[in-house]
Amino acid sequence: IERAAGTLSGHAVVTPVQTCETLDVLAGRKLFFKCENFQKSGSFKFRGAFNAVSELASGSGKSPHRPQIVTYSCGNFGCGLALAAKIQGATAHVVMPNNSAECKKQAVLSYGANLVLCERTPQGKATKLKQVQSETGAVLTSGGEHSDVMAGHGTMGLELLKQVPDLDAVIMPTSSGGMLAGVSTAIKSSRSEVRVFGAEPEMASATADSLRTGERRPLAEDPGSVADGLNGKLGALTWPYIRQNVDGVFTVSEDEIKNAMRLVWERMKLVVEPSGVVGVAAVLS
Amino acid sequence: TMGDLHNDGPDKVTVENVEKAAERLAGHARETPVLTCGTLDALAGRKLFFKSENLQKSGSFKFRGAFNAISRLITSANQNPPPVVTHSSGNHACALALAAHQLGVTAHVVMPSTAPQCKKETVRGYGGNVIECVPTEQARVETMERIAQQEGAVYISSSQHPDVISGQGTMALELLRQVPDLDTVITPVGGGGMLAGVSLVMKALNPHIRVYGAEPELANDAATSLAQGKRCPLSYYPETIADGLRINMGPVAWPYIQEHVDDIICVTEDEIKNAMTLIWQRMKLVVEPSGVLGLAAVLSDSFKAREQEAKNVAIILSGGNLDLLKLPELLSL
Numbered sequence: 001i002e003r004a005a006g007t008l009s010g011h012a013v014v015t016p017v018q019t020c021e022t023l024d025v026l027a028g029r030k031l032f033f034k035c036e037n038f039q040k041s042g043s044f045k046f047r048g049a050f051n052a053v054s055e056l057a058s059g060s061g062k063s064p065h066r067p068q069i070v071t072y073s074c075g076n077f078g079c080g081l082a083l084a085a086k087i088q089g090a091t092a093h094v095v096m097p098n099n100s101a102e103c104k105k106q107a108v109l110s111y112g113a114n115l116v117l118c119e120r121t122p123q124g125k126a127t128k129l130k131q132v133q134s135e136t137g138a139v140l141t142s143g144g145e146h147s148d149v150m151a152g153h154g155t156m157g158l159e160l161l162k163q164v165p166d167l168d169a170v171i172m173p174t175s176s177g178g179m180l181a182g183v184s185t186a187i188k189s190s191r192s193e194v195r196v197f198g199a200e201p202e203m204a205s206a207t208a209d210s211l212r213t214g215e216r217r218p219l220a221e222d223p224g225s226v227a228d229g230l231n232g233k234l235g236a237l238t239w240p241y242i243r244q245n246v247d248g249v250f251t252v253s254e255d256e257i258k259n260a261m262r263l264v265w266e267r268m269k270l271v272v273e274p275s276g277v278v279g280v281a282a283v284l285s
Numbered sequence: 286t287m288g289d290l291h292n293d294g295p296d297k298v299t300v301e302n303v304e305k306a307a308e309r310l311a312g313h314a315r316e317t318p319v320l321t322c323g324t325l326d327a328l329a330g331r332k333l334f335f336k337s338e339n340l341q342k343s344g345s346f347k348f349r350g351a352f353n354a355i356s357r358l359i360t361s362a363n364q365n366p367p368p369v370v371t372h373s374s375g376n377h378a379c380a381l382a383l384a385a386h387q388l389g390v391t392a393h394v395v396m397p398s399t400a401p402q403c404k405k406e407t408v409r410g411y412g413g414n415v416i417e418c419v420p421t422e423q424a425r426v427e428t429m430e431r432i433a434q435q436e437g438a439v440y441i442s443s444s445q446h447p448d449v450i451s452g453q454g455t456m457a458l459e460l461l462r463q464v465p466d467l468d469t470v471i472t473p474v475g476g477g478g479m480l481a482g483v484s485l486v487m488k489a490l491n492p493h494i495r496v497y498g499a500e501p502e503l504a505n506d507a508a509t510s511l512a513q514g515k516r517c518p519l520s521y522y523p524e525t526i527a528d529g530l531r532i533n534m535g536p537v538a539w540p541y542i543q544e545h546v547d548d549i550i551c552v553t554e555d556e557i558k559n560a561m562t563l564i565w566q567r568m569k570l571v572v573e574p575s576g577v578l579g580l581a582a583v584l585s586d587s588f589k590a591r592e593q594e595a596k597n598v599a600i601i602l603s604g605g606n607l608d609l610l611k612l613p614e615l616l617s618l
Contacts, residue, residue, distance in 0.1 A: 016318050018340065037569040038320065103566065262609075266403065269339040269571035269605035 144176025157186025345604025382413030444476025454482030477538025
């Protein structure tokens, strides 16, 4: 994670931490919002994507060809990867469900990546991924299941420890678990007394269920939460870090997510997508 | 009605006043972040630095002027400070109510009936007393004068009070620290308090910095005034989605603007909507239509044609108070 921070330096934004007195009163505690909506490509996923592309590019340093990377993404990782690849002179292929948010498709295209739309089914996804890999030789980089991605995301934990004096708890949305695995590792390695929590929609509570039973539990295919970025499966690679480092996972209703969005837009003047406010919803629950 | 005032009396706002204002605001107003966006730099053809006053207390830069003015009022009052009163389309109302609440003073706020619902609710939430009036400048002023007399309240203008102008000027001091090699600053202009305060500080501390105002074409009284060399207020209340800028540039702000501002750029309603879309979608910031005027101006053909040299341009995003439910209508081109 520290090495990833060096790789990201000068490329990823050290995003500001914002506060809001109205929300402190509602929550009954001091809240510090790390604004990854301001991150390059519009989400924290740029961190993991950039680190992964960088490791891949340095690994294939002797090859004359542009490194080719392919991923499957509901949106944000695809955008992050597309931009990271553009900056580093690699080619990104993003397989995305055909009913993804239009702005996410446009962002991928605007960064010069190859957008490949697929059916939002396991077969649809697998078929297109295999097709791209066989046609281009692209390396598969999963948004969640990749240690370089987790390390990149973990850099947020390092920044928070510096930016928030007397930090005693951190909470973040979680789905496949890349952010939660990386950030919890960063925080617990340095200050094990800081509590680390995940936050999930009730409709997509795989991580909460897994922590409760001690075993990685599968998620229903496409649970359909308004938090459209959190409908993914808890990954096999991220799960051991989460089981070891995370103190708990809170679940919130769809209405709680919508209420939190309203508060963040209206009181904090920040444009944050539904998935992005799940931590806020949890803190207010 | 207020006649035109000259600015060489004891009420003249100087850099020293602004520096004192900065001391009063320290620990109360936010030193808002300056944010950048690669996509917008590419569209503008230069580096843009966005001073994000939508993130300021009460949701707009107006908190600065309001807090400074009430602080000075309290200092000069012998015993119990009087209540304060103002008329405002929204942002000054919210700012005054919050500043008054934090300083333990009662605020009476006259608001046009057409002001965004969230602004009225915010004022009440901050403990302010809202008095509604019909949406004309005359009605605002008459209602305010009546309340001032009734309640013994001191009028704090949204843009024409010297202490308000000083408070707004503190943004310039921060920009000079936050943006290395700053060469251009652009702010929206309504009543002119921000443009007056920011321009006088910039020209006093670094006269090489070019200072622009940005105005809706539909409410172009400040641009006309600068071109004519005399204040030319509009005789009607103009329609523009930039609801915070419908007010005429005022007589106290005018002399500072005439002396220190290099030009005022006018933009169309579509240019405002386009700028809104860019800021919301690319920068992920909630900024109201009045607040994006600076970006609309920088992206306009006329700015690009005349400003070859501007390399590091600070744009003040003045506020983010708007009814979210009106957003689809605001963005429809």
